[in-house]
Amino acid sequence: AQPQEGEIIGGKEVVPHSRPYMAYLKIKVKDRSGSKPSSCGGFLIRPDAVLSAAHCVLKVTVILGAHNINVQEWSQQRIHVTDWVIHPNYSSASLQNDIALLKLRSRARINENVTFISIPRSNEHVRVGTRCRVAGWGDTSVYGSTTDVMMEVDLKVQNETLCQQEFHDYQRLSMICVGDQNSGKSTYEGDSGGPLVCNKKAHGIVSYGPSGRLLPLVFTRVSYFVPWIRQQLRRFALQELPASPSSQ
Structure with a gap:
């Protein structure tokens, strides 16, 4: 049987803004003609941190609070990524350890359309x-x-x-x-x-x-990666507050 069209595959449209932790990752991928945008998903785990897959991470802008990503919705927050870390044992061949943590330039404004999970x-x-x-x-x-x-x-x-x-x-x-x-x-x-x-x-x-x-x-x-995630979040915090002990 052919898969259904019109869905994620075989799914349904979500109620707008009912998944406020979702992040849309707009990625610039270099090709022969210059740069071609691609995309991935991610999710907010702290006001200034997004988790995603390692194979997604190149030059990224994170869009939070989006439902329709081709419309400038009032709910959207576009935040540049200032730092990211890909798991050191990530393999692009086998896709083992396919995880990356992205640090946002500014903290997301938490509201009904944007929150962490x-x-x-x-x-x-x-x-x-x-x-x-x-x-x-x-x-x-x-x-x-x-x-x-x-x-x-x-x-x-x-x-x-x-x-x-x-x-x-x-x-x-x-x-x-x-x-x-x-x-x-x-x-x-x-x-x-x-x-x-x-x-x-x-x-x-x-x-x-x-x-x-x-x-x-x-x-x-x-x-499985929680200890690594916590370690990277502490590192991100220390970049901002070198004299302060980590609260994580």
């Missing part, structure tokens, strides 16, 4: 069968159909064996296996870096999927 405790696991949500502005079909508005899809956490059989480089500790087989629902190009939200926490980061098929999907397991 909780992340799990270190090594806190989400159970197989848990139904989670993923939102983003990525392609809405394998044929390259696009969307201006944020879309969302429900996906289940799957047994690790499914991804271990599919992907040679799948790592149980640092990745989550996700997807509903034969459902026609999936994330796709442009959704990378967005959060897998389970029980109101960002447990995963959209990373990669199989070539030529929609499922299963691999997400970076946020809980």
Whole structure:
């Protein structure tokens, strides 16, 4: 069966501004003709910090409070990224350790359209069968159909064996296996870096999927990287306040 068009793939448009932690990453990608904008997702975990996927990070502007990213909505906050850190063991070949933390030039103004989302405790696991949500502005079909508005899809956490059989480089500790087989629902190009939200926490980061098929999907397991995230947040804080002890 062909995947449905018009959705994230197989999802629905979100109620505008109902996912106020979402960040749209506008990325300048160099090509032969100059520079070509691309995009990813991300999510606010502190007023001045966004989590995303390592493979997304180049020259980035973060747009918060967006629903339609092709309209200058009054709710949008556009903030440049002043610093970022990609996990030191990130591999662009295997997409292991696909996580990056971005430091915003100025703190986001927290309101009903822009707020942060909780992340799990270190090594806190989400159970197989848990139904989670993923939102983003990525392609809405394998044929390259696009969307201006944020879309969302429900996906289940799957047994690790499914991804271990599919992907040679799948790592149980640092990745989550996700997807509903034969459902026609999936994330796709442009959704990378967005959060897998389970029980109101960002447990995963959209990373990669199989070539030529929609499922299963691999997400970076946020809980595995919590010590690293905390360490980088302390480093960001020390850049601003060299004489002050970190509050993290």
